[in-house]
């Protein structure tokens with residue numbers, strides 16, 4: 288696997304999708320020695336169920352563990368340190384990880400109870416939990432979602448769960464961006480498996496999940512987070528820690544050089560929006576058999592326009608979905624609306640492209 292590869296798989300059988308993706312990426316060869324200790328690092332900042340849009344789905348852990356055990360890797364653990372206001376033990380329970388731990392005989396490690404060591408993170412001293420430093424291989428398993436302070440959160444910020452609570456508090460006093468970038472010079476990002484199933488519109492703690500039904504796999508945390516910007520309708524320069532991490536040599540932020548490897552087509556129909564906020568954005572759309580990643584990208588783009596104060600009454604709804612193939616219309620998103628007067632190609636197009644298109648042709 289190359290450092291600029293990003294694997295993408297769509298669907299609703301998340302455990303099987305995980306195994307297919309890890310097989311395609313040949314994780315077995317990536318890890319190498321069967322005796323290596325492998326830590327799975329989910330996103331359990333809060334004790335909430337994954338369908339809230341906040342935390343990593345247990346199916347990704349189950350699929351990863353099955354893949355690893357089927358390939359004779361047995362020195363596996365799941366480690367996390369939730370945010371300061373919550374307990375990791377409660378988060379493990381809320382996300383449904385206890386039965387997974389028992390079923391596969393994989394321990395849950397609460398990093399809030401771990402010791403820590405000071406590391407020189409390229410000019411910034413940062414305390415990192417000892418067990419995270421001792422792991423031979425870490426699979427970072429963030430949720431792709433919005434964030435109220437940093438706009439997005441994914442691979443780079445998920446590693447904040449590898450530091451003690453005292454250090455998390457200090458990160459906030461330093462404004463998050465610079466310490467997050469420096470932290471990623473000392474923690475491992477061996478493989479990144481991104482939960483892009485239903486991450487939140489704009490909050491770390493969930494509450495407004497946007498269904499995308501997608502899992503991504505990559506190796507470069509900077510490229511990963513830069514790609515997340517594209518997926519949520521931001522530019523890399525909107526998220527300062529991405530550029531800072533790039534400057535510190537953690538990875539590359541140029542998504543035009545990413546090698547996107549689609550393992551299947553997005554053909555999972557979008558779910559109806561669950562919360563009032565997402566429903567309010569969906570009022571500007573006219574979906575007809577829309578695929579979930581396509582529709583989710585449109586919702587994120589509409590949220591950017593909402594934040595910019597550009598959504599107003601009277602706009603003709605944006606059409607999206609396979610039900611518009613070979614039909615005429617005014618404005619549509621995705622290749623299915625190719626016959627429309629104004630149409631954005633892409634299958635699915637990214638939120639950043641939809642945002643640009645709607646800004647020019649619609650609002």
Ligand code: SF4
Nearest residue numbers: 578581621622623634
């Ligand atoms: S363009 Fe059409 S087929 Fe492609 S992802 Fe969007 S809705 Fe699905």
